Amino acid sequence: MTTVALVGTLDTKGGECSWLAQRLKENGVDTILVDSGSFSTSPLADFSSDEVIKAAGEDPKALRQRRHRGEMMTVMGRGAAAIVMQLYEQGRIHGLLSIGGSGGSSVAARVMQSLPVGFPKLLVSTVASGNVAPYVGEVDATLMYSVVDVAGLNSISAQVFDNAAAGIAGMAKAFQARLSAPEGSHAPLIGISMFGLTTPAADEARATLNELGYECLVFHATGAGGKAMEKLVESNLLAGVCDLTTTELADDLVGGVLTAGPDRLEMAGKKGTPQVVSLGALDMVNFGPMESVPKTFDGRNFIVHNPTVTLMRTTTDELAELGRRIARKLASATGPTKLFIPLRGLSGIDLEGGPFRDEAADEALFTELRNGLSDTDVEIVELDLHINDPGFGKAMAESLHALISH
Numbered sequence: 001m002t003t004v005a006l007v008g009t010l011d012t013k014g015g016e017c018s019w020l021a022q023r024l025k026e027n028g029v030d031t032i033l034v035d036s037g038s039f040s041t042s043p044l045a046d047f048s049s050d051e052v053i054k055a056a057g058e059d060p061k062a063l064r065q066r067r068h069r070g071e072m073m074t075v076m077g078r079g080a081a082a083i084v085m086q087l088y089e090q091g092r093i094h095g096l097l098s099i100g101g102s103g104g105s106s107v108a109a110r111v112m113q114s115l116p117v118g119f120p121k122l123l124v125s126t127v128a129s130g131n132v133a134p135y136v137g138e139v140d141a142t143l144m145y146s147v148v149d150v151a152g153l154n155s156i157s158a159q160v161f162d163n164a165a166a167g168i169a170g171m172a173k174a175f176q177a178r179l180s181a182p183e184g185s186h187a188p189l190i191g192i193s194m195f196g197l198t199t200p201a202a203d204e205a206r207a208t209l210n211e212l213g214y215e216c217l218v219f220h221a222t223g224a225g226g227k228a229m230e231k232l233v234e235s236n237l238l239a240g241v242c243d244l245t246t247t248e249l250a251d252d253l254v255g256g257v258l259t260a261g262p263d264r265l266e267m268a269g270k271k272g273t274p275q276v277v278s279l280g281a282l283d284m285v286n287f288g289p290m291e292s293v294p295k296t297f298d299g300r301n302f303i304v305h306n307p308t309v310t311l312m313r314t315t316t317d318e319l320a321e322l323g324r325r326i327a328r329k330l331a332s333a334t335g336p337t338k339l340f341i342p343l344r345g346l347s348g349i350d351l352e353g354g355p356f357r358d359e360a361a362d363e364a365l366f367t368e369l370r371n372g373l374s375d376t377d378v379e380i381v382e383l384d385l386h387i388n389d390p391g392f393g394k395a396m397a398e399s400l401h402a403l404i405s406h
Contacts, residue, residue: 002176003030004168005084007098007111010035010042010049016099018044019153020165024097027169032093034083036076036107039064052079073103077110084111088119094179095120095172097164099150102127105135113137116235120171124164126150138224138231142167187215188239190400191229195221195245196305197348198280204393205242212401214239221245221281226260230267240404241268242396244387245280247347249322250314255294256285265326269333274403276396277330278340280387282322282365283350283358284311303355311349313356319365327372336403338379340396341366342387351386 004024008017010033021031021044035045036052053060056079063075087093096115098108105125112121112135121141128135128143135143144164148156190209194202206216217232219225226248232238243265252259268275287293287310290302301313314322330337345351346362366382373380381399385392 001030002028002095002169002172003032003093004095004097004172005034005087005093006031007034007036007080007084007096007108008100009037009040009104009107010044011037011040013037013099013104013150014040014042014044016150016153016157016161019158020097020099020161023162023165024169027166029095029169029172032087034080036080036104038069038072038076047083049076052076052083055079055082069103073106077107080107081111081114085114088115091179093172094176095122095168097122097124097168099124099146099161099164101125101150104150109135109137109141112141113139115139117232117237118175118235120168120175122164122168122171124150124160138227142171187213188404189232189237190214190216190240190242191232191238192216192218192242193221193226193229193245193280194218195247195281195347197284198245198387199348200388201244201278201280201393201396204390205244205397206393208394208397209242209401212397214401216242221247221258221260223248223251223258223260226264230260230264233267233271233273236271238268238273240400241273241275241277242400243268243275243277244393244396246277246326247281247284247286249325250282250285250318253322253325254285254312254314254318256312257288258286265329266332269329269335269337272333272335274336274400275333276338276340276400276403277326278342278387278392278396279326279346279365281347282319283314283346283356283362285314286311301356303349311356313358314361316358316361316364319361320368323365323368324372327369330378331373331376333378336406337377338381338399338403339369339373340392340399341369341380341382342389342392343382343384344386344389346387348388351388 034047035049040049050060056075124144128145219229248260303311349356
C-alpha cells in the first residue's frame with residue numbers, strides 16, 4: 001500500500017500528526033510516524049525520539065542532559081534523515097510529509113534534502129513565506145505556508161492540513177505508480193553547466209549530445225545551478241556531466257555572490273559518474289550592483305555586465321590557486337574524467353582584444369592544472385581554441401559520449 005513517512009515533534013504536535021495520519025488513511029495512504037520531538041515519549045510513534053537520536057549516533061540520555069537546543073535540533077535532523085533514507089532505500093515509503101515551526105522545519109529540511117529528486121516531499125511550515133532557501137536546498141521540496149501557527153487544530157489550520165494530506169497522498173500514489181510502470185525508453189540524461197559568457201560552447205555541446213542520443217539538462221552556474229546539478233548526480237539521475245562552466249569556484253575562492261560552496265565539482269568524482277570538465281568563466285568573480293562590491297577590491301578590473309551584475313577579473317594568484325583546487329578535486333575522481341583547456345580564453349570577455357584578456361593569469365591556471373594532474377588518470381586535452389570557438393563544445397561532448405560508451 002502507498003505509505004508516507006510523517007515526521008513531527010509528537011510531544012508538541014502529536015494531535016496534529018494524529019489528525020494528519022487519519023486524513024491520509026481516508027485518502028488511501030498508510031503512515032509511518034517518525035518522532036522528532038527532543039524529549040518526546042509519545043506512544044503514537046513508529047520510530048521513537050530515542051530511536052531517532054540513536055540513528056544519529058548519539059546517546060539519548062546524555063544528549064538530553066546537555067539541554068542544548070541547537071545541538072538537539074541538529075541531532076534530530078540527522079537521525080530523522082537516516083531513518084527516512086533507510087525507509088526509502090527499503091522501498092517502504094513513497095512520500096514524506098512534515099509539519100512544524102522554525103525548529104521542526106529545520107529538522108524536516110535535513111530529511112528532505114537527504115532524499116533524491118523525484119521523491120515526493122512536502123513541508124507545512126510557519127516559515128514557508130520567507131527565505132526558504134535553507135529548507136529547500138537543491139531538492140524538489142514542496143513548501144506550504146501554514147497561515148496560522150502550527151499549534152493545535154482550528155478552522156484555518158484544518159483546511160491547510162487537509163490540503164497537505166491530499167496533496168502528499170496524490171504525489172505518493174503517483175510516485176508508487178512510476179515505480180511499478182514498465183521501464184521507459186527515455187534518453188540518458190546529461191548535465192551541462194553554462195553561463196551567459198560561455199553560451200556558444202554550451203549550445204554546441206548540447207546540440208552534439210542531442211544528436212548522439214542524450215537528453216541534456218543545462219544548469220546556469222549561478223551557485224544554485226551548480227548545486228542543483230551536483231544533487232542530480234548524487235541522486236544517480238545523470239549518465240554523465242559536461243561541466244563546461246566552473247566559474248562558481250572563483251566566487252567561492254574570492255568571495256563573490258554566485259558560489260556553489262566548497263564542494264562544487266566533487267560529486268561526479270565521488271559517484272564515479274563520467275565527466276568532462278573545462279574552465280568556463282574562471283576569469284571572473286560575480287558581484288551585485290557596482291556599489292555593492294566590497295571596498296577591499298578597489299582598483300581591480302571591473303565590468304558592469306548589467307545594472308544588477310558586476311564582474312571582476314581574477315588575478316594570477318587567484319587563478320593559480322583555482323588550478324590547484326581543481327586539480328585536487330579531479331585527481332580524486334573515481335570515474336572517468338577529462339579536463340579540456342581552452343588556450344585562447346575562458347569566456348566571452350577573455351579573448352583577444354577583450355576587456356578581461358590576461359594571458360599570464362590564464363597561464364598560471366593552466367600550469368597548476370598540468371602540475372597537479374601530471375601523475376593521475378585524468379587526461380588533459382589542450383585545444384588551441386577559445387572556449388566559445390566552434391569545435392570546443394563539440395569536442396567535449398564527443399569525448400563525454402566516448403567515456404560513457406566505453
